[in-house]
Amino acid sequence: MAEPRADKVQFELVSPEKLLLSEPVDMVVVPGGEGNFGVLIGHAPLISTVRPGVIDVYEGTKITERIFVAGGFAEVTPERCTVLADEAMPLSDLDKASIDGELRGFEGTAATLRDQVARTSGSEHDEAAAELVAIEKRIAVCNAKLQALSQGAAH
C-alpha cells in the first residue's frame, strides 16, 4: 500500500499453516482472554490472549464476516490488528451435528481418563492427567463453537 488508508485498520488473521486474511476493515471485535474488545483505527497498542470464540469484522455498522477461532493471541497497534489463531474457520462452516458428535466422543474419553486419574498413580497417573487437560481444552472449544452457533442463530 502506497498510502495507508487513514480510517481503516489493517486486520490480519494468521494460522500456523497460512495467512488467512489480510484486509483493511472499519472495526473488528476480538474475543480477548479477559473480555471482548473492539479495535478501531488508533487503538492503543495491546497484546492479549484470545479465548475460543467469534471474531466479528465490521464494515460501517454491519458485520461482514464472522470467524470462529479456537484461541490464540492478538496484537494491536494503532493501525493494525493481528490475530494469531490456533484454528480458524468461518462461522457458517460450523456444523452443529458434527460438533455434537465430536463433543460426545471427547466427553466419553474424558470420563475414562478421569477414572484412570483416580485409580492410577505415578507416571501413569501423570500421563492420564495431562491427556485429561488436553481433552478438556477440546471440550471447551466445542462448547464455544456451540455457543457461537446459538448466538449466530439469534442474530
Add this chain to the structure above:
Amino acid sequence: MANLKDLRVRIRSVKSTQKITSAMKMVAASRLRRAQEAAEAARPYGVRMERMLASLAGSIPAGSGGPKLLAGTGKDKVHLLIVATSDRGLAGGFNATILRDARRYIRELESQGKTVKLLTIGRKGRDGLRRDYARLIINSVTELGRPRLSFLDAKSVGDQVTALFEAGEFDVCTLIYNKFKSAISQIVTRQQLVPFPVPVGVVAVEPVPHAPGAPAAVYEFEPDESEILEELLPRNLAIQLFTALLENVASEQGARMTAMDNATRNAGEMIDRLTITYNRTRQAVITKELIEIISGADAL
C-alpha cells in the same frame, strides 16, 4: 567377455532401474513444490510471533528473568538434542549430513563434560544414532506428519519438549535440521530452542503516523506480560519446530530430486556403455561365425 544373453539381461535391469529413479525424481519434484509452498505459507505466523515475543521480552522488567523457557534454567549441564531427519532414504546426503553434524555436536558436548539427551524425529535419525548412542535416546518419533505435516504434528513434539523441560530433564535444547536453500543445496543448521534467543533488531512497534516525533508506543498487556509469555513460549516452541520441520521436508524432497536426477543420468550412461559392448560383442560373434564358415569351406 560377457556373452550376449548376460548383456541383454543387464541392460534390461538398468533400464528398469532408470524408470524407477526417473519416476521418483518426478514425485520428489512435485512434493518439493508443495513443501515449498507450505513453508512459504507458514512464514507470516512465525514473523508475527517473533515480533510479539520481542516486544514482550523487552517489557519484562530486567532482573526478574521472566519464564524459564526464555531465560533458561541458569545452567547448561544437560543438553537435549532434537535430530530431525526423514523417514525414507534415497535422498542423497540429506540424512547423512544431519547425522554427521549431530555426532560431531554430541562428541563436542560430551568432551566438555555435558550430559546429552537425544530426541530423534524420523526413522533414519533413530536408526543412524541407535548404534552409537542408544543410551542417549530418550524418545524417537517416526512417521510424523504423513501425508502432510500439520501444525498439530509439530505441536505434539513441542508439547513433549515443554513437558520434559518443566520436569527439569534438560537445560538447553537444540534442534538440528536441514535448512532449505535450493533443490541442490541444503544447509545443516543448529537452532537453539530453549532458552529461546530473543530476536534482536525486530521493530516491535512502528511509530504512530498520526503523531510524528512521538515516542514509540508501549504495549498494554491483557492479562499481564508473564501470563501471556507463559502461554506464548510453548506455542513459539511448537512454531519454531513446525517451520523447521517444514524446511526439513522441503530439503528432503530437494535432496531426493537431485539424487534421483543424478541416478537417472548415471543409469543412462551405463545403458549407453552396455549397449556399445553389446553391439560390439554381437558383431564379434557374427564375424567369428563367418570366419568359421569360410575357413570350413576352404578346408574342403
